[in-house]
Amino acid sequence: MAKKKTSLFECQHCGEQSSKWLGKCPNCGAWESFIELNETQQEVLKQISKITTGDSKAKPITQIQQDDITRFTSNDSEFDLVLGGGIVPGSLTLIGGSPGVGKSTLLLKVAGNIAKTNKKVLYVSGEESAGQIKLRATRLEANEDNLYLLSEIKLEEIMHELLREAYEVVVIDSIQTIYSSNLTSAPGSVSQVREITFELMRKAKDTNIAMFIIGHITKDGSIAGPRVLEHMVDTVLYFEGETSREIRMLRGFKNRFGSTSEIGIFEMTNEGLVSAKEIASKFFDKSKPQSGSALTVSLEGTRALILEVQALVCESTYPNPKRSATGFDSNRLNMLLALLEKKLDLPLNHYDVFINISGGIKIKESSGDLAVIAAIISSFRNRPISKESVFIGEVSLTGEIKDVYSMDIRLKEASTQGITKAIVATKPKSIKDMKCFTVDEVSKMIELF
Numbered sequence: 001m002a003k004k005k006t007s008l009f010e011c012q013h014c015g016e017q018s019s020k021w022l023g024k025c026p027n028c029g030a031w032e033s034f035i036e037l038n039e040t041q042q043e044v045l046k047q048i049s050k051i052t053t054g055d056s057k058a059k060p061i062t063q064i065q066q067d068d069i070t071r072f073t074s075n076d077s078e079f080d081l082v083l084g085g086g087i088v089p090g091s092l093t094l095i096g097g098s099p100g101v102g103k104s105t106l107l108l109k110v111a112g113n114i115a116k117t118n119k120k121v122l123y124v125s126g127e128e129s130a131g132q133i134k135l136r137a138t139r140l141e142a143n144e145d146n147l148y149l150l151s152e153i154k155l156e157e158i159m160h161e162l163l164r165e166a167y168e169v170v171v172i173d174s175i176q177t178i179y180s181s182n183l184t185s186a187p188g189s190v191s192q193v194r195e196i197t198f199e200l201m202r203k204a205k206d207t208n209i210a211m212f213i214i215g216h217i218t219k220d221g222s223i224a225g226p227r228v229l230e231h232m233v234d235t236v237l238y239f240e241g242e243t244s245r246e247i248r249m250l251r252g253f254k255n256r257f258g259s260t261s262e263i264g265i266f267e268m269t270n271e272g273l274v275s276a277k278e279i280a281s282k283f284f285d286k287s288k289p290q291s292g293s294a295l296t297v298s299l300e301g302t303r304a305l306i307l308e309v310q311a312l313v314c315e316s317t318y319p320n321p322k323r324s325a326t327g328f329d330s331n332r333l334n335m336l337l338a339l340l341e342k343k344l345d346l347p348l349n350h351y352d353v354f355i356n357i358s359g360g361i362k363i364k365e366s367s368g369d370l371a372v373i374a375a376i377i378s379s380f381r382n383r384p385i386s387k388e389s390v391f392i393g394e395v396s397l398t399g400e401i402k403d404v405y406s407m408d409i410r411l412k413e414a415s416t417q418g419i420t421k422a423i424v425a426t427k428p429k430s431i432k433d434m435k436c437f438t439v440d441e442v443s444k445m446i447e448l449f
Contacts, residue, residue, distance in 0.1 A: 008042055009034040015190045037191065040182060044195050069257055075113035078266060078275040079106075081301075082237060082250050084258015087114075089168070090208040091257065092201050094175075094230065095250075096215045097239030102248055103214050104128075105136065106239065106266065106273045107171050110212075112142025114169050120146050121169040122161065126153040126177030126187075140272040153187065155180040155196050159203065167209055172200065174214040193229065201232055230254060247360055248273060262301035283359035284308035286387050286418070292379030295390045295419070296371035297410035298363050304406075304413035306390070308358040309368060311375035316352045327357030328372065336373055336395060343399045343442045346380060367404040369395035370423065373445060389421040390414045399442040401425045411436075423448070 009018045012035060014028040022034050037045070071086030080086050083093070097103045104125075111121045125133055130149045137143050148165070152158055155178055162170070172178065178196050179187035186192070197213065204211045213233070230236050234256045241248035250264035266273040284295055284306050292311045297304055309328075316322065325333045333355055340346045355372060357363055370393035378385050392410055394402045403425040404410075411422055411431045420435060427436040439445060 006042075008037045008045075010037055010190060012185065012189045012191070015194075035185065035191075038184075041191055041195070044198060071257075072114075072117070072119075074110045075116065076110055076275055078250070078264035079110055081262050082252050082264040083235065084252075084255055084262075087169070087210045088234070088257045089210050090204050091210050091235060092197075092204045092233045093210075093212045093235040093237065094215055094233040095212060095237045095239060096217050098217055101239050101241055102266070102268060102273050103239050104173050105140065106248075106250075107173065107212055107214065108133065108137060108142055109140045109272050109274075111147055111169065111171055112137065112140060112144055115142075115144035115146035118146060119168045120148065120165060121171070122148045122150060122165070122167045123171045123173070124150045124152060124158055124161075124178075125173045126151075127174060136272075139270075153177050153179060155199060159199070162203060162207070162209070170204075170209055170211045172211065172213045174216060176216050197229055197232055241360065249361070259301070263303070265303075283361060285358070289384035289386050291382045291384050292375055294371040294374040294378060294385050295387065295414075296363075296368045297390055297392055297414055298361075298365060298367060299406055299410065302409075304410050305361065306414060306417055306419075307361060307363065307368070307371075309371040309375045310356045310358060311372070311379045312354040313348070313351050313376060313379040316350055318352075321349065322352040322354070324353075325355040327360070327362045328355050328368065329363075332366075332369070333372065335397065336369060337376070339395065339397065339399060339442060340373065340376065344377075344446055346377075348376075348380070351380070365404070366394040367392055367410075369393060370401060370439075370445075373442065374423070374448070377445060386421070388419055389423060390419050391423045393423070393425045393439070395442060401439055401441060 007019060009021050011025040011028065011030060011033045013030040013033045014025060016025050016027040018034065024031050025033050069088055071088055073086050074080055095103055108123060111123050115121045123133065130151045133149050150158065150161055175193055175197060176188040179192050180195055183191055183195060200211055200213065203209065235252065236254040238251050238253055239248060240251060246268045248266045248268060250266065252260040252262060254260060266275060285308060294309050296307055296309055298307050323330065323334060323337065337348050337353060341348050353376060371391040373395060374385060374391045392404060392407065394404055396402060407424065407428050408430050411428060411434055414422065415434050422434055422436045423439055424436055425438065425440060427438055
């Protein structure tokens with residue numbers, strides 16, 4: 001008796017799967033996006049499932065042989081920092097970011113740096129011609145004999161080129177433009193992206209080639225394609241930054257060979273993206289004191305950054321006052337404003353409050369709470385704050401100011417930038433060359449103004 005064929009339908013927007021055709025995707029809400037997967041596509045799904053779930057027989061950990069990870073440098077200190085110390089041969093790295101942020105520029109620069117070390121590098125572009133890439137490479141000073149360019153969107157041709165030369169590094173720009181002739185779906189569809197990434201992953205592991213894949217992002221900021229894409233690769237990096245600003249940041253969200261807490265900071269110049277050497281003074285201004293401006297120190301991985309918190313408090317002309325925050329959590333801002341109304345009797349319910357973190361960086365920890373409160377009070381009372389003072393501390397719902405981790409590292413960085421005063425919850429014993437003023441409650445902050 002013939003085996004009954006199992007039907008499987010998949011949404012080409014988000015990768016949602018169903019055993020029957022659906023007019024509307026229950027996951028992303030797209031209409032008429034489900035297509036039926038053929039037997040070849042279903043077989044690829046099974047192979048990927050075996051890799052991501054792992055169905056091999058378990059062994060005692062004492063019998064497992066440890067892998068020795070070797071690395072080589074990309075000749076870019078910031079890029080190596082995010083990767084965990086360098087590039088691992090045979091690794092597959094996915095780099096996402098909004099259009100125009102500089103993904104292609106960064107990887108072309110890195111490819112040129114690696115080619116200078118006598119390693120063969122292949123740069124595959126499905127979006128630009130070889131002449132266009134050559135023009136950008138000239139500006140980036142990336143013209144090297146060991147850097148090969150291939151303008152191709154067909155996967156089979158790319159695989160044939162990998163057999164022709166012994167490449168050690170491959171850059172795919174971008175994964176959404178590559179297609180396989182074995183599939184009937186269009187380039188960029190979920191089926192194409194998944195199978196191509198799977199084939200590239202097998203090639204990277206079999207030949208020990210370090211591969212970098214550029215991926216576009218969706219409107220909500222996630223990498224386009226199925227979520228299994230991020231499970232298949234070894235490292236996921238996001239390139240952040242506004243095209244109107246010169247500072248760009250590379251963050252790690254997954255790294256099987258290192259930490260994800262580090263960030264790489266780059267500066268857009270006439271020569272392209274370069275590692276920001278003197279980054280300390282990029283995020284704050286040491287000019288004359290102004291009301292509504294306070295300094296804090298944020299820790300990004302092992303790097304301490306001095307940030308300027310700017311606040312604007314003005315009388316509201318609307319029944320519901322406006323609250324807006326750029327680079328700071330708006331929910332946390334509402335909490336701090338409610339706390340100031342209760343503890344300090346400030347009538348902020350009649351005022352519009354705007355918060356901005358200068359330099360385009362985002363504060364993702366609670367150490368900036370005290371600086372936000374200081375900036376709000378300074379703007380409300382129109383009292384300038386000295387640029388030689390820094391505010392570091394977490395504010396609780398009860399009005400207590402709590403200490404934060406790695407205070408020594410933060411104050412040491414502040415001291416090297418000429419800051420002489422620190423308002424903190426607890427004075428560190430190891431810091432002797434800086435005046436520290438301890439404040440344990442929000443109600444005592446009003447005494448500083």
